[in-house]
Every structure is written in C-alpha cells, then in structure tokens.
Amino acid sequence: MQFGILINEGPYQHQASDSAYLFTKAALEQGHEVPRIFFYMDGVNNATRLQEPQQDDRNIVRRWSQLAETHGIDLVVCVAAALRRGIKDEVLAPGFRISGLGQLVEIGIQADRLVTFGD
C-alpha cells in the first residue's frame, strides 16, 4: 500500500513527529511505500538543520534526512507555513525541499491512504 504522511507539529514540543517517524519506518519495513512526507503548520520546524538537540537525545531532523536518503522519500515543506516561521532554503537539512500546498493535495489523491500526525 502507498501511504502519504502529513505532519502538523514541530519536533520535541509534540510527539506527532516521533509518531510519524515510527509509523513510516514500520510501514517501510513491512513492504509498504511512502513516497512523500508533507510538513505543515509547526511541522515545518522538522526541516531546519540549525537544530542541536542534547547528545543523549534523539536527533529528529537528522533522522528524517537519513530515512529520506535510504528510502528515497520526498520531504516537502509548505512554503507559506515555512516563511511564516523563518524556515527558508538556506536552513534546510538534507533531503528536504520547500514547495506549495498543492504537493499535499497531490499526495492525498495519489496515495492509498493519507495519515495525519498532529495535535
């Protein structure tokens, strides 16, 4: 099955991003496809390489980049939500790209299921 993923909350503040990561990893391990993950609302804060979590904690941003590289996932950050929150091309971690909300609607149409992780 093909899943689209929507993440609406920022890292560390809220569990949504962790849950989305674990769901995506489990889906891929079971042979499903996750062609695109869309970051919206405070979820755009998952995309900045400027974050430096404490050493004994998980690195959420790096985790997304690695997952995307290993499995060829398209990590899309909403441009309107990103600009509001100071997320621009120059701060993006590897694997992320900024684009429009149309990319979210598109994966909603294309995928068998769209799964939202939010508050």
Next chain:
Amino acid sequence: MSDEFEDDFSGEIKRFMFVNRKAPHGTIYALESLEVVLISAAFDQDVSLAFLDDGVFQLRKGQNANVLEMKNFAPTYRALEGYDIEKLYVERESLEARGMTADDLVVPVEVVDRARMAELMADQDVVMSF
C-alpha cells in the same frame, strides 16, 4: 503547480474532508486549515468541510479579530462558494454544547448530528483534521 499535476492524474476525483476542531484565533490551526482548503479547490476534488468541538466558533458571526491584532479570516468562509466548496457540515452536539444554533454562523451550513457526521467521515477518501 496544478497544471503539471492535472496532466498526471486527470480525471481522478477523490472525496476530501477537512475537519476543523479548534477555536479560530487561539492557535493557527483554523487559518492554516483554510489555506489548504483553498488550494484543494484548484484540484477539482470533491471537497467538504466539517466543524466540530470548538471548531464551530470558526463560523461564529460578529468576530472582531482586530482587537487581538490577528488576521480576520472569517469572511473567507463566505467566499468558499466562489471556489465551488459548498458542503459545510456542522455538528449539532457541538453547537448545542456552546449555546449556538445555525443562525449564529456566518454562512449557510448543514447541521448534522454526531452519528451522521461519523457516516460522512467514513464516506471520504481523504480526511485531514486540524
């Protein structure tokens, strides 16, 4: 953006429901939900909106966001018709719990009870909840 998309997926129409559960100005959920709704209209999908819990306040008449120095986006709900988005469902129980009726809302809506709302959600291909 949509041109390229339509070439790839022309003809496929899915049922999209946007579920609004939060009050309009305490958080950004209502405003950014509305932004997705407006974009979805460009994709010629079968779009509906649901309002429940504190989300019913998003449609409340007489809002004055200016005193909060917030963007006043309530009039946008009245413009949805111009985007061919005409299916607005409001949960009866949520209205009643807040002492409201359909007369308190800025747009004409279909008031449905909780069981009917569940059926409507079950009928969708894509449900996004904000």
